[in-house]
Amino acid sequence: MELGFLLGxxxxxxxxxxYLYGLLWVLARPNRWVKLIGVVVAFGVIQLALTDFGGFxxxxxxxxxxxxxxxxxxxxxxGLNLIYGFNGxxxxxxWGFYGIGAYTAADITYRWVNGDARGLLVVGFGTILGGLAxxxxxxxxxxxxxxxxxxxxxxxxIGAILAGIVAVYIGNxxxxxxxxxxxxxxSPGVLNSSLALQIVFFLAVVFAGIFAAExxxxxxxxxxxxxSDYFGIATLGFTIVVNVLMINSDTILPFPEMKGGRGMxxxxxxxxxxxxxxxxxxxxxxxxxxxxxxxxRAIISVREDEVAAKAMGIDIAGSKLMAFVIGSFFAGIGGAxxxxxxGFLSPGTFGFLQSFNPLIIIVFGGLGSMTGTIAASFGWIFxxxxxxxxxxxxxxxxxxxxxxxxxxxTLLLLMLIRPQGLLGNIEWGFLKxxxxxxxxxTTMEKPEVAASEA
Amino acid sequence: xxxxxxxxxxxxxxxxxxxxxxVRNFDLTLKKGDLNGLIxxxxxxxxxxxxxxxxxxxxxxxxxxxxxxxxxxxxxxxxTRLGIARTFQNIRLFSNLTVLDNxxxxxxxxxxxxxxxxxxxxxxxxxxxxxxxxxxxxxLAIFGLENLQNEIAKNxxxxxxxxxxxxxxxxxxxxxxxxxxxxxxxxxxxxxxxxDLIHFIHDRFDLTILLIExxxxxxxxxxxYITVMDxxxxxxxxxxxxxxxxxxxxEAYLGKGAGHAA
Numbered sequence: 067m068e069l070g071f072l073l074g075x076x077x078x079x080x081x082x083x084x085y086l087y088g089l090l091w092v093l094a095r096p097n098r099w100v101k102l103i104g105v106v107v108a109f110g111v112i113q114l115a116l117t118d119f120g121g122f123x124x125x126x127x128x129x130x131x132x133x134x135x136x137x138x139x140x141x142x143x144x145g146l147n148l149i150y151g152f153n154g155x156x157x158x159x160x161w162g163f164y165g166i167g168a169y170t171a172a173d174i175t176y177r178w179v180n181g182d183a184r185g186l187l188v189v190g191f192g193t194i195l196g197g198l199a200x201x202x203x204x205x206x207x208x209x210x211x212x213x214x215x216x217x218x219x220x221x222x223x224i225g226a227i228l229a230g231i232v233a234v235y236i237g238n239x240x241x242x243x244x245x246x247x248x249x250x251x252x253s254p255g256v257l258n259s260s261l262a263l264q265i266v267f268f269l270a271v272v273f274a275g276i277f278a279a280e281x282x283x284x285x286x287x288x289x290x291x292x293x294s295d296y297f298g299i300a301t302l303g304f305t306i307v308v309n310v311l312m313i314n315s316d317t318i319l320p321f322p323e324m325k326g327g328r329g330m331x332x333x334x335x336x337x338x339x340x341x342x343x344x345x346x347x348x349x350x351x352x353x354x355x356x357x358x359x360x361x362x363r364a365i366i367s368v369r370e371d372e373v374a375a376k377a378m379g380i381d382i383a384g385s386k387l388m389a390f391v392i393g394s395f396f397a398g399i400g401g402a403x404x405x406x407x408x409g410f411l412s413p414g415t416f417g418f419l420q421s422f423n424p425l426i427i428i429v430f431g432g433l434g435s436m437t438g439t440i441a442a443s444f445g446w447i448f449x450x451x452x453x454x455x456x457x458x459x460x461x462x463x464x465x466x467x468x469x470x471x472x473x474x475x476t477l478l479l480l481m482l483i484r485p486q487g488l489l490g491n492i493e494w495g496f497l498k499x500x501x502x503x504x505x506x507x508t509t510m511e512k513p514e515v516a517a518s519e520a
Numbered sequence: 521x522x523x524x525x526x527x528x529x530x531x532x533x534x535x536x537x538x539x540x541x542x543v544r545n546f547d548l549t550l551k552k553g554d555l556n557g558l559i560x561x562x563x564x565x566x567x568x569x570x571x572x573x574x575x576x577x578x579x580x581x582x583x584x585x586x587x588x589x590x591x592x593x594x595x596x597x598x599x600t601r602l603g604i605a606r607t608f609q610n611i612r613l614f615s616n617l618t619v620l621d622n623x624x625x626x627x628x629x630x631x632x633x634x635x636x637x638x639x640x641x642x643x644x645x646x647x648x649x650x651x652x653x654x655x656x657x658x659x660l661a662i663f664g665l666e667n668l669q670n671e672i673a674k675n676x677x678x679x680x681x682x683x684x685x686x687x688x689x690x691x692x693x694x695x696x697x698x699x700x701x702x703x704x705x706x707x708x709x710x711x712x713x714x715x716d717l718i719h720f721i722h723d724r725f726d727l728t729i730l731l732i733e734x735x736x737x738x739x740x741x742x743x744x745y746i747t748v749m750d751x752x753x754x755x756x757x758x759x760x761x762x763x764x765x766x767x768x769x770x771e772a773y774l775g776k777g778a779g780h781a782a
Contacts, residue, residue: 211593211594212593212594352639355638355639355640355641356635356638356639359633359635359637359638359639359641359645359649360624360625360627360628360631360633360638360649360652361628361635361638362638363617363621363624363625363628364625364628366614366617366621366625367614367617367625367628370614370615370616370617371612371613371614371615373576373608373612374608374612374613374614375614375625376575376576376595376596376597376600377574377576377596377600377605377606377608377612378597378600378605378625378626378628378688378692379597379600379601379626379628379629379692380597380625380628380629381595381597382597388635491616501670502620502653502657502669502670504657504666504667504669
């Protein structure tokens with residue numbers, strides 16, 4: 067039994083890695099129909115494996131839990147890799163944005179199924195109005211030369227708070243219109259049909275991501291001017307602040323449904339494999355396209371040499387802020403997906419100790435390697451949460467605690483043997499930068515001509 | 521005071537680091553098409569002047585006027601976008617990136633597609649990305665680096681890294697190019713090639729060049745007009761020949777007494 071389970075688990079890990087390789091390979095196909103069919107097949111394979119054929123199921127419920135967790139972790143870790151691996155800003159705040167995304171999305175859908183549309187209305191209008199406010203204030207500030215960061219931060223903050231207040235008023239005003247359509251918990255209304263719920267879930271995830279991104283913009287603006295180490299400390303502080311707010315969400319914040327330190331229960335479990343796959347794929351594609359564009363090169367140049375990047379006309383502060391905001395957006399989406407798969411949010415999950423998990427994953431997979439991050443996220447969840455937990459639990463009830471001894475040792479060994487991470491900067495298939503071919507000779511003169519003239 | 525042909529005018533530039541006056545009352549005027557030198561012994565403040573022009577430091581006092589607009593107080597990237605590019609004394613390439621990417625990064629302010637196009641990888645992105653890559657490759661070809669485009673920058677030999685750095689600076693499409701000790705660490709043959717190269721880009725791109733150099737041979741060989749600094753101040757200006765005979769310059773380089781012996 068034990069040996070069979072061990073072999074089975076190891077096989078699963080390799081199968082998952084092979085699956086990821088296949089997914090990235092098929093995404094790299096030049097023909098867009100092949101690509102589309104490949105993605106559908108990749109989706110279908112897991113969907114079939116998750117389906118229960120009368121007692122026979124390739125991936126058990128336990129496995130599917132791991133799978134969704136790995137998808138959420140991939141999004142968070144990719145976001146952090148953008149901030150730390152590609153942009154070079156050591157951040158421990160990713161976990162805070164993950165938590166913000168999880169709680170925001172959970173609050174929206176929880177209120178919705180309980181006949182309260184204010185969650186969606188307030189967050190929706192808040193993020194849209196807030197986003198517009200930030201964009202227009204930013205445009206207006208561009209007209210001035212040398213505005214101190216704190217002054218612009220104050221203006222942005224005022225704009226965001228005003229947008230929030232307006233959103234609360236709009237939400238309260240429009241809510242009565244929705245109430246009859248939503249129905250109650252016992253007799254669900256039209257807008258609580260399963261299709262409507264899927265749409266609400268999608269909106270909740272997107273708004274949660276945007277909300278996390280906007281918070282990260284406001285937080286990052288003043289804090290990113292700090293040097294890298296100080297930035298790390300400040301972001302750790304952010305995670306702790308978010309965590310404390312979660313623990314006291316029913317006392318110092320007006321959210322009794324979050325139930326503070328007791329944990330939020332009753333979140334509708336809306337994350338299906340379709341959504342997890344969809345959002346993970348979207349994050350992977352956005353990230354890869356961004357990195358392989360000129361904007362991505364500018365982000366990487368900040369990591370390589372800030373002074374040189376400045377001298378090449380790259381807006382360092384802007385690049386850092388952009389990477390930070392996009393990374394947090396991914397974290398927010400990851401959090402939202404996580405919340406609706408697990409159905410229960412406890413502030414303990416978002417403590418600062420766990421905030422090191424995505425950091426360990428990206429270091430393990432290789433800083434600046436998207437493939438490494440994806441593989442390490444899946445490997446991490448399936449190895450640590452899957453294999454080791456079950457394996458060790460057969461040795462005694464307290465034995466699973468040993469994983470927290472075993473994995474630091476693994477990490478230590480890896481750092482000694484392969485400091486650049488498991489995959490270094492190797493990328494697979496879709497994520498690999500296409501080699502640029504040498505260009506055909508053109509009319510421009512060669513220096514030899516000049517040399518002979520001189 | 522500034523006329524149309526003046527591209528850079530520095531007046532009374534002063535920079536204090538605490539109580540230390542790194543640059544004091546520095547004046548310099550460059551006309552379009554000049555190829556001038558800035559020399560001086562170690563610690564004279566030459567690189568500080570470059571850092572002040574490019575906005576890495578903010579001057580304590582004085583003004584820097586580029587193309588009839590003051591650039592004091594602008595961010596370094598804004599100054600670069602106005603048309604001043606530079607190289608560094610100790611090479612500062614993006615060392616883990618390919619040679620091609622190094623040059624393409626310098627093109628970033630001129631890219632014609634935005635972040636959204638980049639994320640969508642749409643047609644606009646395809647067209648302009650190809651255009652940008654071809655331009656970068658043209659620059660590499662000028663410097664004889666086209667076969668090294670996929671090499672990681674840090675793996676190149678020193679002389680080639682210097683060339684990549686100059687190519688990268690040119691990709692910023694500058695009007696004024698500041699070269700900080702381009703010949704440092706080069707052997708005599710490489711120095712000869714470099715001098716040809718500087719002449720070539722000066723003519724080919726219609727550039728104004730200001731050059732910091734330690735090696736007298738380089739400065740005397742290519743600069744038409746030279747400014748000499750010592751202890752943060754200008755001690756002499758003139759043609760290479762005048763400078764070679766200037767007693768204060770010889771004194772500054774070789775110490776007091778040497779001037780009389782010479």
